[in-house]
Amino acid sequence: MSTRFAMTDARLPAYARLRDTLTARIAAGDWTPDQPIPSEARLAREFDVSVGTVRKAVDGLVGEGLLERRQGSGTYMRAPSFNATLFRFFPMREGNGEPMTIPQSKMIKRSLAEASAEAAGALGTKDVIKIVRLRSLADQPVLFEEIYIPKARFSGFEALPDAAFGPLLYPTYFEHFGVLVKRATDEVSFGRASDAVAQQLRIRTNDPLAVICRTAFDIEGKPVEWRIASGNAEGFRYRSEIN
Amino acid sequence: MSTRFAMTDARLPAYARLRDTLTARIAAGDWTPDQPIPSEARLAREFDVSVGTVRKAVDGLVGEGLLERRQGSGTYMRAPSFNATLFRFFPMREGNGEPMTIPQSKMIKRSLAEASAEAAGALGTKDVIKIVRLRSLADQPVLFEEIYIPKARFSGFEALPDAAFGPLLYPTYFEHFGVLVKRATDEVSFGRASDAVAQQLRIRTNDPLAVICRTAFDIEGKPVEWRIASGNAEGFRYRSEIN
DNA sequence: CAGTGGTCTAGACCACAAT
């Protein structure tokens, strides 16, 4: 029995088409992270290719962090490992090396809005939902965030009950809207606190500010979120790996 | 004909041992970036494994960015692509999108020195060579750098003629000392300019400063450089990709 | 125990580069 590949360039090699087909299934939410995807032998039969070709396709997705192999058990889709890295701006331990308390997140506002020029440029639309949050560490506010997501893909987000959110947004994006954030670019710069931001962060107006602008992309490379986060420049630390 | 694997755990699978052996040859400088390494068939014969196993070993190194395949031509070692990313702190184009002039680099001092506590902690030795540089863009000084490298691996560095340096250090590390930088971690924070730094950067003492601390690691994961770079916080931008 | 991924083989044919 053989299944047709998803719409994909027929000139591509079989493993690439299979990879894209599997990606589409993941993006479509056909599988969940708790259940294994079909076995390699099964996929080989289904798509009428050899197991080796399936392995090469799966290898690619494992390399991208989309799938995860567990020997003897199966291959599973992977909730983006990504989230742990989102707290890179905070010093995660006290000066003495003690781990800090869990970061908290307070939703201040959600509303339909018109995107700023920068957000609209990144997202390709002015029609957005705006989210305002304040993140704290040990009851100290450390990061003030304004987040923009395209209305077209997150319709109804502004009306979700507060209980639907954990401290992290990306799992919510996936579970409620099928949007899987796969990659992001950060840009760190320096600024000064406006009245409003200073008040939220409990610092003085015009105090030095660390500013992180992020654009997040989904599995297909389309931008799905733009955010600007501000924190006190004193004590700020941003870690980054270069390879 | 079969060559022994490099000293490596015999319990590892063949492809992993071959991968490590090839890594060792690269680190030892057995090959240069302009000449292809032995063909897959040749390596298969030499190490008495199948071509598929060689492919898997090479695949790993290609994934790490150490090797590069060129269809029809051969597999080549790759000078670290890395260097282009080292200028991530500067806005590389003017506000209007015009590319900026090439960054310049002025060596101020090289000398044997005792490492600061932070540098010694990162490098695991106090016995270092210290390098001081000033980097400029369009004749404006933008970044003041203090760089520490372990004396044990860079013996004689302080005595090299100035002509031996291009604007980038990592190629020099490799060509003169066989040290291949493969990975680094950056940490961005904000501070204030000391007298000395302010003078170099032509800003005022106590002006806001962007500070980047980097630890660089070689192919075997050993730390080989620690540097602290400072620039005017105004106009500073640090880009980073998250995956 | 059956089923899964992990390793490895020994081929085949194709696409491309260098000569």
Next chain:
DNA sequence: TTGTGGTCTAGACCACTGC
């Protein structure tokens, strides 16, 4: 034309998981 990497196959046996 020759030699290289690129794709693909159809098996084999091993290591591990879960029942």
